[in-house]
Amino acid sequence: MTVSILIVDDHTAVRRGVRAILEAHAGFEVIAEAGTGVEAIDLAVLHKPDVAVIDYSLPAMNGSQLTKRIKEASPRTEVLVYTMHESDALVRDVLGAGARGYLLKSDADQHLIAAVEALARHQPYFTGRVNEALLTHYLAHPGESSQLDTLTCREREVVQLIAEGHSSKQVSAVLAISLKTVETHRSSAMHKLSLETTAALVRYAVRNKLVEP
Template sequence: MPVTILIVDDHGAIRRGVRAILEAHDGVEVVAEAATGAEAIDLAAAHKPTVAVIDYALPVMNGSQLTRRIREASPKTQVLVFTMHESEALVRDVLAAGARGYLLKSDADQQLVAAVDALSRHQTYFTSRVNEALLAHYLAHPGQPSDMDVLTAREREVVQLIAEGQSSKQASETLAISLKTVETHRAAAMHKLGLSTTAALVRYAVRNKLVEP
């Protein structure tokens, strides 16, 4: 049986590059590509891939949120977060969400195939620059929340959209929820984070890689 792959990245060139690297090896089949989190969830449910290779910095839904949703849609799919960001906070976040691998895009040529192979065998794979003590701690305590888990998944979606420049009304349309619900989540998030302005909320989102600076 081939190792089946779902690639999720909002840049077509990245998706094509990942596909080319993986499909150059026997026994690996890319079954689907997605540019957004919503597409990825539907494709994961439809194809049940062995491994999902996902970018962290996606619009609307970031990598940790998508990891949870993919694991819900296809529990046997192993998630490899593939990112340009070298950040212990992000590693903690994706581990808590259920990812089993974390690889920097700069390491793709040398390590992407090895990472996918490890995850397909239900092993973990993390870029060598991840702090080993941090990794060991979170693998030993997979249910322990990360620093960013003070927010609910919906609150984080609202924070990300606001930080991307959407108004509360636009965010309500994007998420298909009421304007009042968006404003409630926005207020709750700002209260939990101890923030009083939208500018501070944007800085929080950038600092925690919910959006690109």
């Protein structure tokens, strides 16, 4: 059986590297590549890949947000998130979004093939260090939810874009929503996160890996 794969990363060189690793394995076929979340959603709708391998740190729409969108567009597609960050909160976030795999970029050479094989069988896959981090966290904080969980998908998109340096007007253009709606989402997110200034919002986004510093 051929496993169809979508690769999503905003760096062309990284996509080429991931593609080279995957296509060297018999039975894997990379059917599409995307550099943005919007492109990825369109390609997921068009191709319905078996597995989507997506970078967490995408501009405008992070890996958690994109995972939700892909699962809505193509429910049978399994999502593998790969990232340079080792974070309990980030693992919890992508799991909540519907991802079945989480792979550190530092482990990609050793684990990428096995991860895609597992997801193609609809089985979860996490690298050893991530497994340990998950277990340690959940034993220490059973049932804990992140503040991020209180934000809607649109609120997260607005927060990420603002933290990336976009003005409210630019966010309005990127998301194709009115300036008033942007301000409403921004205000709601800041209230939920108990933040009072844009600087505090940016620091929160960096601390919680919504954007890279």
